[in-house]
Amino acid sequence: MKTIYLDNNATTQVAPEVLEAMMPYYCDLYGNPSSAHKFGGQVAGRIQAARQSVASLLGAMPEEIIFTSCGSESDNTAILSALNTERGKGHIVTSRVEHPAIRSLCNHLTRKGVRITEIQVDREGNLDMDQYKESLTSDTAIVSFMWANNETGVIFPIEEAAAMAKEKGILFHTDAVQAVGKIPINLKAQQIDMLSLSGHKLHAPKGVGVLYVKKGTKFSPFLIGGHQENGRRGGTENTASIVGLGKAAELAARHMDEENSRVKGLRDKLEKEIIKVIPNSRVNGNPVKRLPNTTNISFEFVEGEAILLMMDEFGICASSGSACTSGSLQPSHVLRAMGVPFTMSHGSIRFSLSIYNNEEEIDFVIEKVPSIIEKLRAISPFWKPAAQSCQ
């Protein structure tokens, strides 16, 4: 059975070009970039080239790029660095819909006496900018907002939010794990002090990430060790993955237009057809300010895990914000923050596409999903077709 992979916000396939670029670093070029000999030293040059590629994708300078092990490490480093460098300040502003990398860390920090303000979102998942403005105080050490939401794809006005923080002299970090590679980013013109990204969300391998730290920003390392990354992140470099991420950044820049035209077109087609054919279904999140690859659709009267497993029978991979899928008993914190009723969030499915998807695959999903929903509704005690059609 063919796999139709529409779960690219969870992880992506490693691009063939990326794998090809990485292979020598597992074989012939195994040297340590810190070594004095040429054999190891030549690898340092390749890491610099990768740093340049990532910087180009972000509109940053190479010396502003720190390679890490993952997006979560980058997020942790940014927040903990701010608490260290902004001595005496004990307040963090974030949002109610952040990824666990930020949410759980903030939750952990409250136990150490740090105050957290979580800015709310409206029904479309848009950030409450008035509440944000009022939340900034002289005690605020850092603001951290995700650039785009992993579950709904909703994009926050990061440039504007960063400028508001800067006006008050407050550090600004963004978890851009879902945004990088999907929408154009140019940090040169921005007031963003720190930005996190993760390799495996843009066709590089798992186990490599980046923390961008704007030149001149006070910084305190998280991993203390050797002089690697200019003394800002100890630990021998994950050379193969860093080279892979460099290649992936090049490819992402090259594919940016395709992502925002062809991929977006496929997403729009999938979403429009499903909503049209299936009654009592709706899209969650701002329909316009949204990543081009993501759609989050709720199907009333059925449960998400059951939908996922039935799609799995056809090789279709997606994810759900239902309670049963997460292993907790409450549906997704993102949908709850948006005020999506439980009856809708239990039946929510996220499809996230990539440039490796084609129209044939999308047509197959459009053909299969309605029959799956119909089958599950037929055994649901809440689905009354006759009554629904009267409404």
Added chain:
Amino acid sequence: MWEYTDKVREHFLNPRNSGEVDNANAIGEVGSMACGDALKLTLKIDNNGIIEDAKFQTFGCASAIASASALTEMLKGRSINEAEKITNQDIADSLGGLPKEKMHCSVLGRQALEKALAHYRGEPQKEQEGEIICECFGVTDLEIERAIRENHLTTVEEITNYTKAGGGCEKCHDRIREIIAKIKEVERPVVRPKLTNIEKIRKIEETLEREIRPSLQNDGGDIALIDVIGNRVLVATRGTCAVCKASQQTLKNFVEWKLRELVWPELVVEEVIE
């Protein structure tokens, strides 16, 4: 990804007996859409009390659908007396087991069955009995107690897996712990201990009198038993012992050693300051 057995997958993909029985004379409905799962069980019971037909409608995940499907298969052809004896564990067992986080799906089946049988007997729809402990999922203390007893649960996590209680805001976790402690207390087996407290105190007194006091008194000292708490023997020193710098050594190396040898090997002697 959940580790479901082949049987769960098979029942989920090909559910048996889905729908509603015509002219059902036993109907049980439990759960709600907000909770994330719900089950409506309809039965047709003949004049001899045999379940002629059973059908289900489920809103929920794969294991909720499979549990309901398996339950209807177990019910068909059974007498209501037999049906009454079906537990949530029987439902889970018939599927080759369920992941522990999904045990509440089997509990849902048992609850719907009970309601259906009560409906058949013409018992009035009972108001929810007991006190709501988990506000998020509307679970009462009686339901929690029953799950603990029937499935030998010992932790909050297990109770959440079986009843959902405590799976939301988590504010009720302390209350759930109290219920676990209460049931543990009641169910603790009453076996005569090897050495009762009364015997222990008596033997300590005897040993002090016979083995310890004479030699302390030789040096102008003495010892008094103040209390025994579990294995802690609280004593006070008298006479020269009370001012002797070596009295701690004496208590540990002589008194405690003797008591351990002659009364109980886990005793600990502690001096109380009077």
